[in-house]
Amino acid sequence: MTMKLETPEQVDFSAEVSEWIEAFDEVVASDWEQGAHLLEALRSRARQAGVPVASELITPYQNTIPKHDEVPYPGDRKLERKLEALIRWNAMAMVHSQNKKDAGIGGHISTYSSLATLLEVGFNHFFHARYGDQPGDFVYFQGHASPGVYARAFLEGRFDEKRLKNFRHELRGEPGLSSYPHPWLMPDFWRFPTVSMGIGPLNAIYQARFMRYLENRGVIEKTDRKVWAFVGDGETDEVDTLGAISLGSREKLDNLIFVVNCNLQRLDGPVRGNKRIIDELEATFRGAGWNVIKVIWGSDWDDLFKRDHKGLLLKRMEECVDGDYQAFKAKGGAYIRKEFFGKYPELLELVADKTDDEVFHLHRGGHDAIKIYNAYKRALEHKGGPTVILAKTVKGYGLGSTQARNASHQEKKLTDESLEAFIARFNIPLPESAAKEGAFYRPDDSAPEIKYLQERRQELGGYLPKREVPKIDFKTPAISTLGEWTGGSNKRAVSTTMGFVSLLRHLLKDPAIGKLIVPIVPDEGRTFGLESVIRQVGIYAAEGQKYNPHDSDMLLYYREDQDGQILEEGITEAGSMASFTAAGTAYSNYKVPMVPFYMYYSMFGFQRIGDMVWAFADSRGKGFLMGGTAGRTTMLGEGLQHQDGHSIVLASTVPTCLTYDPAYVYELAAIVQDGLRRMYENAEDVFYYITMYNEDYAMPPMPEGVTEGILRGMYKLRPAPSGEAAAQLFGSGPILNEVLRAQEILATKYNIQTDVWSITSYNELRRDALAVERWNRLHPAEPERKSFLQKSLEKTNGPIIAATDYMKVVPDQVSPWLPSRLVTLGTDGFGRSDNREHLRRHFEVNAESIVGATLSKLAREGKFKPKAAQKALAELGLDSEAIDPARA
Numbered sequence: 090m091t092m093k094l095e096t097p098e099q100v101d102f103s104a105e106v107s108e109w110i111e112a113f114d115e116v117v118a119s120d121w122e123q124g125a126h127l128l129e130a131l132r133s134r135a136r137q138a139g140v141p142v143a144s145e146l147i148t149p150y151q152n153t154i155p156k157h158d159e160v161p162y163p164g165d166r167k168l169e170r171k172l173e174a175l176i177r178w179n180a181m182a183m184v185h186s187q188n189k190k191d192a193g194i195g196g197h198i199s200t201y202s203s204l205a206t207l208l209e210v211g212f213n214h215f216f217h218a219r220y221g222d223q224p225g226d227f228v229y230f231q232g233h234a235s236p237g238v239y240a241r242a243f244l245e246g247r248f249d250e251k252r253l254k255n256f257r258h259e260l261r262g263e264p265g266l267s268s269y270p271h272p273w274l275m276p277d278f279w280r281f282p283t284v285s286m287g288i289g290p291l292n293a294i295y296q297a298r299f300m301r302y303l304e305n306r307g308v309i310e311k312t313d314r315k316v317w318a319f320v321g322d323g324e325t326d327e328v329d330t331l332g333a334i335s336l337g338s339r340e341k342l343d344n345l346i347f348v349v350n351c352n353l354q355r356l357d358g359p360v361r362g363n364k365r366i367i368d369e370l371e372a373t374f375r376g377a378g379w380n381v382i383k384v385i386w387g388s389d390w391d392d393l394f395k396r397d398h399k400g401l402l403l404k405r406m407e408e409c410v411d412g413d414y415q416a417f418k419a420k421g422g423a424y425i426r427k428e429f430f431g432k433y434p435e436l437l438e439l440v441a442d443k444t445d446d447e448v449f450h451l452h453r454g455g456h457d458a459i460k461i462y463n464a465y466k467r468a469l470e471h472k473g474g475p476t477v478i479l480a481k482t483v484k485g486y487g488l489g490s491t492q493a494r495n496a497s498h499q500e501k502k503l504t505d506e507s508l509e510a511f512i513a514r515f516n517i518p519l520p521e522s523a524a525k526e527g528a529f530y531r532p533d534d535s536a537p538e539i540k541y542l543q544e545r546r547q548e549l550g551g552y553l554p555k556r557e558v559p560k561i562d563f564k565t566p567a568i569s570t571l572g573e574w575t576g577g578s579n580k581r582a583v584s585t586t587m588g589f590v591s592l593l594r595h596l597l598k599d600p601a602i603g604k605l606i607v608p609i610v611p612d613e614g615r616t617f618g619l620e621s622v623i624r625q626v627g628i629y630a631a632e633g634q635k636y637n638p639h640d641s642d643m644l645l646y647y648r649e650d651q652d653g654q655i656l657e658e659g660i661t662e663a664g665s666m667a668s669f670t671a672a673g674t675a676y677s678n679y680k681v682p683m684v685p686f687y688m689y690y691s692m693f694g695f696q697r698i699g700d701m702v703w704a705f706a707d708s709r710g711k712g713f714l715m716g717g718t719a720g721r722t723t724m725l726g727e728g729l730q731h732q733d734g735h736s737i738v739l740a741s742t743v744p745t746c747l748t749y750d751p752a753y754v755y756e757l758a759a760i761v762q763d764g765l766r767r768m769y770e771n772a773e774d775v776f777y778y779i780t781m782y783n784e785d786y787a788m789p790p791m792p793e794g795v796t797e798g799i800l801r802g803m804y805k806l807r808p809a810p811s812g813e814a815a816a817q818l819f820g821s822g823p824i825l826n827e828v829l830r831a832q833e834i835l836a837t838k839y840n841i842q843t844d845v846w847s848i849t850s851y852n853e854l855r856r857d858a859l860a861v862e863r864w865n866r867l868h869p870a871e872p873e874r875k876s877f878l879q880k881s882l883e884k885t886n887g888p889i890i891a892a893t894d895y896m897k898v899v900p901d902q903v904s905p906w907l908p909s910r911l912v913t914l915g916t917d918g919f920g921r922s923d924n925r926e927h928l929r930r931h932f933e934v935n936a937e938s939i940v941g942a943t944l945s946k947l948a949r950e951g952k953f954k955p956k957a958a959q960k961a962l963a964e965l966g967l968d969s970e971a972i973d974p975a976r977a
């Protein structure tokens with residue numbers, strides 16, 4: 090190899106290389122896109138000729154956009170700098186003074202300080218608040234940067250000083266400011282909850298995709314709207330952040346822009362101390378097909394690059410890792426001179442004319458408005474896919490001794506010296522004493538900078554963030570039109586899942602609301618029998634169906650279409666939930682009341698993506714989560730990882746989630762119908778979790794007068810045929826059938842009469858009982874009120890035996906109001922692979938176990954002979970010494 094380098098041909102070849110480069114430069118000088126084309130053609134030719142071509146996933150550690158390709162900055166930098174400094178100050182002062190006054194109340198100052206310029210360039214030049222009568226760009230802010238967003242709203246005059254003083258004080262009888270972006274807490278301001286790391290970027294990707302879905306289906310008009318997601322570099326470690334990025338390129342989402350704030354730090358310390366996070370992210374995003382724009386160095390480096398003829402500067406930059414870069418910004422100019430430039434005499438020479446202070450203030454790209462502007466502009470112009478901007482910044486920028494320290498994420502207060510240094514550094518026109526108090530500062534409305542700020546926002550259509558909810562015009566189909574589902578199955582054995590799918594097909598045909606329905610499945614359509622729906626409305630495919638499906642000659646073929654209505658997400662429950670979120674908040678974000686029905690394997694719901702459900706509720710999302718293959722004994726054969734006996738417990742933790750566990754199709758139809766009415770006609774900010782089972786049995790017709798009971802949680806289904814009932818039997822889902830069978834065994838074999846109740850929602854019964862109890866507690870002088878549960882059971886007699894395919898804690902929720910009456914049978918413990926009969930025997934929720942539990946309880950109450958009860962248990966085949974399934 091060495092020999093070859095020294096051959097004369099090699100020298101000649103260098104000349105040839107120079108010639109080629111010269112020719113290439115000429116092409117690029119006239120049109121860089123042609124340059125790119127030429128290079129691509131050469132690469133392809135090389136591949137054909139068998140010359141190995143390395144793919145370039147990581148480019149040199151410098152800005153993607155060269156200086157000579159930059160356009161000039163269109164704004165007034167002097168005024169913008171002033172504004173940005175004031176926002177920085179007020180954001181910091183808000184957190185600082187709040188923590189002085191209320192120690193430990195928290196907040197963050199160093200995240201926004203690194204992000205400020207990246208946001209300000211957006212606010213002044215890019216973030217549209219509207220597109221005609223359509224809402225504007227969607228911006229997902231880094232949650233911990235919210236103080237900066239509030240501080241901007243303060244300068245805009247949207248919040249007064251009093252409001253700022255109520256940061257993290259939401260319970261003081263005056264409007265407060267929530268710690269992070271929460272639409273639930275500030276419904277006129279925040280649109281997107283982002284603070285749980287990873288949820289923002291994931292939702293942003295699916296938001297951009299859902300926007301295209303609505304456009305392609307003709308539900309909304311096409312606009313230039315963009316989805317901007319500001320993401321922390323530490324946040325990119327969340328699988329949620331990066332796990333779905335390939336969807337962006339696959340669906341050519343050029344309406345999506347990620348800005349990763351690469352301040353090189355997370356909470357504890359460096360994100361990649363021994364490497365460079367920007368390199369890693371560049372390779373990841375480029376590999377996934379994104380347009381990557383790196384904004385690493387500020388304009389003041391341009392001159393150094395120009396004077397560095399040997400490429401030593403870049404060489405030195407590529408020798409340093411993020412841990413070094415952090416230390417440079419923490420330790421000052423002299424340290425940088427020695428440790429960075431000092432490695433090579435030529436580099437020392439480059440900065441010989443600069444003071445240490447000037448060396449220290451050589452900017453990073455993410456603090457340089459010109460570099461940022463050019464990157465955003467490029468991102469906007471990029472067609473055919475999403476863009477990520479990797480912007481290098483400094484955590485705690487300008488915060489004196491807090492800057493670039495490992496502990497800077499946790500800093501909430503500045504020292505007096507740091508406050509002084511801050512006002513000097515950013516030129517804040519406050520006297521020292523006021524500065525030390527952390528006083529806010531807003532120039533008069535007539536000040537040129539405030540006028541400028543208002544003009545910029547006016548030009549872009551108004552203020553951001555802003556959340557609005559238009560009046561929804563929605564016509565819920567009357568329950569009387571759903572006779573096919575309320576009228577019973579005419580003895581035909583069907584499941585609630587089948588009943589739901591046919592109801593869904595009907596709703597999809599509804600002339601008023603059909604087009605608003607968004608069926609979502611994570612590769613489980615066939616599990617739920619959705620083949621007919623696929624044929625009916627098609628699967629959404631951004632590029633249509635480019636292939637002839639193998640089953641095209643069949644009636645129910647796999648139909649993909651550009652205006653397909655189903656979102657078939659593939660195996661991603663998190664992605665499907667993100668689609669559910671985009672659809673369930675479209676009533677506000679796009680002014681169209683989309684109605685998502687997300688059908689999934691119940692087990693892979695709340696326990697897998699619970700945090701996203703929480704964020705959905707925070708977003709005031711509406712829609713139906715349909716937990717298919719529900720129940721620990723109804724889902725036969727699948728065992729421990731598939732049999733869901735606890736989602737109802739988890740669903741009960743979400744305040745706006747209404748949970749139902751219907752046994753019959755008429756119950757399910759009544760719940761869905763009322764859900765549509767409540768969410769979309771009554772504009773209630775709630776959503777539904779409804780279990781669907783796959784056990785087939787005859788669906789009875791809806792009895793008279795049970796609607797209220799179904800919706801509130803319980804109704805008497807089959808009263809004791811003769812005489813007064815000695816016990817009350819509660820059942821839900823398919824276990825209701827076991828309860829009905831128990832009622833018969835008890836009557837025929839043991840001569841005991843019982844009432845049977847269908848319990849559609851213990852969660853709702855409990856919520857109502859708690860609310861009534863609270864009212865009674867707070868109004869001791871008023872006549873006592875009764876909950877729906879108490880009223881329903883008022884005239885009933887005897888113990889209550891409740892059986893469920895979910896954990897015992899589900900019925901137990903109502904036990905405080907049923908003192909010593911309630912006996913619960915449920916499916917605590919892990920699932921097993923077996924059939925229903927054996928599973929129900931094992932978990933003690935079959936009819937025999939219900940009978941046994943009733944006799945046992947009556948025996949304890951002296952209403953049945955104890956010895957007879959023990960004998961009955963044996964007769965019923967119940968093994969008194971069997972291992973407790975909860976521990977098995």
Ligand SMILES: Cc1ncc(C[n+]2csc(CCOP(=O)(O)OP(=O)(O)O)c2C)c(N)n1
Pocket residue numbers: 199200203231233284285286287320321322323324325350352354355356360484498
């Ligand atoms: C799911 C989740 N885990 C942990 C946290 C706690 N947390 C808040 S901010 C933060 C560090 C953020 O670092 P980075 O994403 O780099 O943002 P920066 O503040 O540096 O801009 C952590 C761990 C959280 N908010 N969400």
Ligand SMILES: [Mg+2]
Pocket residue numbers: 321322323324350351352353354355360
């Ligand atoms: Mg960070």
